[in-house]
Amino acid sequence: MTHIKHLCFSIAIIFITLGSIQISYGQDSNRIQIENPENLMPREYEIREVSVTGLVTGRESYLISSSGLRVGETITIPGDDISNAIKQIYRTSLFSDVQIFYERLSGDGVNIQIAVEEQPRLGQYEIEGVRRSHRRDLRERINLVSGLAVTNSVRSQALNTIKRYYAQEGYWGTQVEIVEQPNEANPNRVDLIFNVDRGERTKVREINFEGNEHFSDRRLRKSFGTIKQDRWWRIFKRHVYTEEEFEEGIANLKQFYRDNGFRDIRVLSDSVYIDDWRSKEGVHFDITVSEGPQYKVRNISWDGNTVYSDEQLTQALGFQRGDIFNATKFDQNLNFRQDDADVSSLYQNIGYLFFNVSEDIRVVGEDSLDIHFEIVENEIATIRNVTFTGNTKTHDDVVRRNLRTVPGNTYSRSAIVRTIRELGQLGYFTPEGITPDVRPNPEERTVDIEFGLDETQGSDNFEFSGGFGGRQIGVILAARVNFNNFSVQRMFEPGGWDPIPTGDGQRLSLGVQVTGSGFQSYNFSFTEPWLRGRPTSLGVSLSYDLLNYGRQRNRFFSPVQQGSTANQRNELISASVSLGRRLQWPDDFFSQRTVLTYNHFNVAGFGQIFDDGRADLLTVRQELERNSTDNPISPSTGSKFNISGEIALPIPSFAQFYKLKTSYQHHATIVGRLVLSSTVDYGYMGYFTESNRSNFQRFFLGGTELQQRQSFTNDNINMRGFPGGIGGQISPLDDFRNQIGGRAFSKYSLELRYPAVRSEQLQLIPYAFVDAGNTFDGMTSFDPFNVKRAAGFGARIFLPILGLVDLSYGYRLDGTDPHSQNQSGLQAGEWEFLFNIGAPF
Template structure:
């Protein structure tokens, strides 16, 4: 019966242990009595007769007997393991407490048993004190504290330990957790308890100072800097916290040792570390180190390499004999796990088919603190892709995905091609870029084959824009539909509408905006693989805008005075192979017709007439940004474009020198007129309009633009994005002048609302929209005509809040500045308007990119003397 004693001691709560010992003594005395009166001998076999159950339980007698494994007619040994095993089975069910087994009667070789037990109490009500109500559900879920849960000492202990560790990890070093249970007494027979969970997190503990002992080579400052997440209190620090987190602290102790290793001290170690609690409720960290002696690299030999020569591998390793020993750097040059496209030896092998290669640096000698290294290489057999498949694409057709794959069956394995494939699938915008996973299946080093499977998760690729608001003297309604994974070939198939034909990777957008004063209609379509064999994108767009003049007498639109713009564009963009296949060459032909009907606003010098804009655009871009197009973490994006018209002044027979002289004379007559009602003023004004009609009948211009941006991951969650922009609008014939269309308007949120004249609105936050054009000397204010040249610099620091497929959210801080002018002669690219601020971006697949920025302009607007101050900008559908 010794097993029963052990089970009781191990499985019962402390507060009932002594009670059970008394029961056990009584049980033993009973056995002695039976032994004296019934010839009860140790190890005697008996057949079980009646088995009874007693105690406080809601389970049936048959259920408990079944749980125990005992049954009537079974032959058992008393004393022996049978009864001990029965008790263990009942404990393992986690349903009972106070389990006892008695021999109630023995008649010859027949034994009668009684099982006495009580049900574990169930949790009735739970009250949590000390944390916000919003956190209660998480605590209940993490600790399985639902109503009806069996309450055991183990449950109470694990709950207390879990919460204590949880809050200490969050910086609440003095967390205390108390759990009380109270038995519920009512008419229900089931044992139940109410639980009160008291959590006292206390205040987060901050680190007052961090000091090191035993460091002579590296200063305290250098070692503190190596601790990435454990920082002492410093008022000017914004990004790093000074709260103590034990898990982070333990990792930072390893970073201290890594810093020593990077400086040649390979034997450095932490001797001891201690926490001192200060009276001001802060702590001080004291860390004792032993630096050891410095080491240098000796000879580095490569063993087992046949594919690459020693010289080739040495150039990749970039470590020479006599260099300060740096084990961290050595490992990065062998295999840098932080960068999938790093220039290291492992990638050199894996990018050329040697998937099964292994490269291990081994220290073979450390005499006189000089470490000789052998880089032992097992090249293995070149690997080839056996099968390549994609799973998870429920909407996107297979051919749209497979044409982007850089890995093909029978092709030599290349890690670079796998990484590039993941990037290309992410850039499509049809899948959650964070969930794309390359899976290696069935690797066969003997045969040299590997099966490749790309797992993707579809995300919403269509967007809807439905807006209504009051502005410009009336209600403005906007309806926009953008289908980014459209299938035009199925547009007449009724069964394909789920809810729209999708899956072929085409883009189709429709937009309608209307108010009392204007109407805008636009349609665009693009096919990324024209013909299906080459990545040649075909695009076309068609738009029409009608603007009515405001009637100041009635307050309504005067539909007899209108300005109409109709435009059409066709474009081709081809992915190049040289210099590399990140380059894209694009070309487009566009035509716009500007038609003015009694539309005299001052926006143009003529109110009746038309202008034609036939232009050709040539662009060259390179985009190798990393996987997620919404939140890139690496790479760059450059674009250069030039847009120009035909040089009509060379062959249309118009003398623009004479026309310019007539224009100046008319301006002078108009300025000399006594009033706007003067006959000379009217005649001069009409002459100016006629001259401008001749000058701008067919628009003659050239426009050059450049932009470049870089993405650098400073830490795991911080991305720095600098960007530069430049634009210039010029004229072939100076006598004809720069056209009043196609100009640049700097300032504001960058949204191109009411861009009726082909203008380009350039974002510069912290200033009102389109407010930073050049100074109009006649008015002393910013010109309403836009600028012919601009430049802009910006710097953004981005931090992701969540990058889930349902909503990608990131916060940002920015610095930016820009300048613009109406002539190259007066342009100073460094005399800029500066701003800084904060913002947030939210990308939801159904609505696109939304955001808000708070920008502070540090400089005055043109013609003013006081800095602009704060501006709020709402961002819709843009990516900066």
């Protein structure tokens, strides 16, 4: 009984001395304090008021809403309502300390007070200890903005971003120190400084394999592809480990085995670790494989085929009895090949859209395969509707006339591929962005096709360039504006000039070129690719060229008066009309064009080509071309063949001659995006009678169009490594050691290029080349293997606003003959930098 009295007395003392409750949670410790409670038993109260203290930068309404404590609602004290409110406020990551007080009112009411201490806000941040380019890259990745609450989570996220960035570059031991200091402009904010020490690059030192019996470690490392071992001779290879590239390398390894017959290849284990290698710390890969047997094809059988015989299908599949099974070759030859020679294309190109083939590959014995195909041919499909979307500037008619899929025709997969090529060749849409959506309807045996188009930012461009063409030419300045999707019709429509009338696929070009040596050129051209709704092109062009050297030594054009002075002035007014059309035979890659050109010359001081005075020239040129390339700027597949004949009509007092030219180029993708291109050019020039022979319009090799334009009395052929221009080209010499141009020429080119950057804003295409060629005074001296050679490297840069610029740096392997007694010609063993505007293909 006495003990019970003492316990009651103690409880009474506690209730008398405690009157209110305070619950607070700190950032470093979760503490609950209870002071002067009137009653420790849980009881419900109505919230009459919620107030906030300690808030500096935030909104009071947001804080109260985050707590979940609302006026008019009831809470239980003591209970979980207050502690849950504190936890919810902490989840905003905006506060370092949160306390909640309440005061009991008369009846069942209570007033709540939330006291907070805010996290510091960010003023600005700096990244120290790294190069400027890395700072720029990191700022794009680090998600820090002024005014953001600087929490532990924010600091950790920024730190991890920096370490992850450098890990991708091979710096696994990157250390980052975060320094926090007050902001000078705003005392309520702090600045963060990230002191970065990236350390030493940790490269891949060893890639080791176990379990490989048929292939050496070296061969498997090569197949790995994405990551190479660090060796001094691998200057341009990547030696840095990333998880994504490692997984890609494992996939490449498995595919290599499958393409060599090992269908059961397994990677039993793979480990990545850092260890010392020849006193250097580096990343090591240990990969264990189980190869299994190497399978060979035994029997191939077909069932369900009526359109093609078993022999035809087996030939398309590309496997014979005893061949090693190649998984990639099998898939391509069955489903899709670039040349449409696969099994599926055989059917789908003649309308069998609903064709289906399933294979059954069975292992026979230890290492043989029997392959059986079950074919369901179904019915031929007819194209019902063809639509397209995404052309915002280009008119529908321009797109529609380039479609090879026409409603009512039999479905053909090759026609879809051809449509993509034709639309990509226009230059108005990104080739990668042309996506066909094929919607078959098996019940009605029809198909709808929709082409999604990604219109380029601008097919029009302004070209401006300058350079130095050598001692005889001087500074070259050229400017040209090209409207490649012009519309004459919209010129006369309200609102058509916005800012330029576009959309009909017409081409309008205006250009000017001047040099410090007295050369000026102005030209205009217009082309309508579809005349009156037919695949017939009409082109017109006008140009004016002036070459005025004043009075100076005439070293190149007047052998009769060697060393004398003359007033060298040459004017050319030229006009041409061309008419071309597409052909359907031998196939629809062919086209032909007829060009009628009139040239009027006003000549002084170029006596070896013309007598001083005026001269006229009227030529007709007939061209036949087959073009199956996939891209006008940097083809990756296809070929281009051109043959032309030109006649300077035998009109009295007009210059007379005839020319034959032919050119062939082939483009093939070797590995990945690496492309090999080869080109062969030949030309011959003859005369109707010996009496009208002259040095006019003969062949000169070397230089670029920018240099050659001022030599417009010649027929100039581009060739890298040789400067071109007056006196700088490859040409035969006359008895006075002057360049007179050739009546025949040969030229060969081999180019290896890689489209490094392909986007709407920029295309960058570095390349290496070998060029060879020569000119000859006639067919009696013509020797296709007697050539002047150059090798080097370059790059093509395409910007929508500037067009295509070609930069090359060539090393001459052969020199040219001296041009005169005072000139030594071009020396072998010298480098030559050239630049040009426009596509070479």
